[in-house]
Amino acid sequence: MSLVDMVMPKMGESIMECTVIQWLKKPGDSIETDDSILEVATDKVDTEVPASHSGVLKELLVKDGDVVAIGSPIARIETAADAPSSPPDEPAEAPSAQSSDSVEVGETAEQDVASVAAQLEADIPTFSARNPAIRTDAETTAAANNRFYSPLVLNIAKAEGVSYDELAAIPGTGAEQRLTKKDLLAYIENRQTAPAAPQPAASPAPATPPAPQPVGTNGHSLTGSSDIIQMDRMRKIIAERMVDSKRIAPHVTSFVETDMTVLSQWRERIKKPFQQQYGENMTYTPLLIEAVVKAIRDFPMINVSVDGDRIIVKKSINIGMAVALPNGNLIVPVIHDADQYNLVGLAKKVGDLTRRARENKLTGDDLTNGTYTITNIGTFGNLMGTPIILQPQVAIMAFGAVEKKPAVIETPQGDLIGIRQKMFISHSYDHRVVDGSLGGQFVKRVSDYLEQFDPERKLV
Secondary structure, eight states: OEEEEEEOOOOSTTOOEEEEEEESSOTTOEEOTTOEEEEEEOSSOEEEEEOSSSEEEEEESSOTTOEEETTOEEEEEEESSOOOOOOTTOOOOOOOOOOOOEEESSSOOOOOOOSHHHHHHHHSOOSTTTOTTSOOHHHHHHHTTTOOOOHHHHHHHHHHTOOHHHHHHSOOOSGGGOOOHHHHHHHHHHHHHSOOOOOOOOOOOSSOOOOOOOBOTTSBBSSSSOBOOOOOHHHHHHHHHHHHHHHHSOEEEEEEEEEOHHHHHHHHHHHHHHHHHHSSOOOHHHHHHHHHHHHHHHOGGGSEEEETTEEEEESSOOEEEOEEOTTSOEEOOEETTGGGOOHHHHHHHHHHHHHHHHTTOOOGGGGSOOOEEEEEGGGGTOOOOOOOOOTTBSEEEEEOOOEEEEEEEEETTEEEEEEEEEEEEEEEEETTTOOHHHHHHHHHHHHHHHHTOOTTOOOO
16 A cells, blocks of 8 residues: 555646635545546636546545645545655646747747746736736735735636725635635625615605616526526636627628538538548538638638737647537637648547537646637528637637528539539638738638538548
8 A cells, every 4th residue: 555646737738726626536435547536727627637546535635725736736545556656745847838839920029938927927818907906917926925816816806896905805715825716706705795885865866766676695586577697707708808809809700602512412421431430420610620721821821819019920720619518608629730630630639629628528738729710600500600709819710501502503504503502601800910801812712622622532
């Protein structure tokens, strides 16, 4: 028998810590390697953490609500065989420097990242720029006797309208009096339920305003005329980022109608043998991603981000794909280096990310470093849409439903009317750096690749 320290595993690039939501196992429970034993939250995703060893869970080193650094010990496991045990006070391994995958147009951008905090500020939407009452992480640390607020706490505070002064006054129960998620939520709940201060008497108004609708403690109105539903954490983050994107980027949308007849007939013919051979469904999504990747190679200036007055051209082609979750929320996992996959590989990757997204099993790495995003709104029967850009990207493409329509068919013998399978593609782009010419040419090139699909194509 030996005791092994289990440490908090990496949650993704630039994620230095996470918050323990709840333990799924308790001391004394028998566990197997890869059994989920606790649930944690980062600013990007909630996920379950698997056991690193098989044995008996002997001791929990952190509790619900604690903010834990990546690489820190979180539990002790008693294993049947001798296994190397890391001492509890062993410092976490320093994160390796992330290699740059971008080049700058004009003058090369210098790497001015001096600390992990600066990396977090670059990756996590801090709300100091949008809420003057809140400072940046670095400012907060210096101004509050080195008190650090985790990205999760900052995001909750922003969503609930908690100012910096309020944050500084909330006592923390975490390590070194750090403010935890539980502390902040308890403060917000008490603040919402605290009795309102008495208001000075005022002269009667000319007309009596309508009485506010009574609301029960369960969040539903008592009159039955409407329901009040509190946004969950993911919905708040989505709302904030969508508003930010519309504020940051002047959106322009171009449309094109695409003839999908040849591609649709090919897909229908190979669907069953593909599923039997590879165990995956050949949906439209990998075919659409393949066309987008080809077009990005032709128009690399669509695969960029904006940093002030600098344009950062990405070398990697990382395609985000919007996935609707069972609870109605939306998440965008990323296929990294999508240009390195063949069609079979793309189909497998799409299927894997979609399943894990709907089972809440995505990791932080699955959601980071996207350079271009697509959304297949045709799965909901929508013909077209004007999607909002996912910052800091500069464009997003929406694919509508494939429908049979009468169309003019050009032949050497003359024009004919026939039934074709058509689809609208819409391309929203940031007009600061993408003009109508580039935005329009890009969506047309995607359409061309789909229309010119080889009907005799082999899978491999």
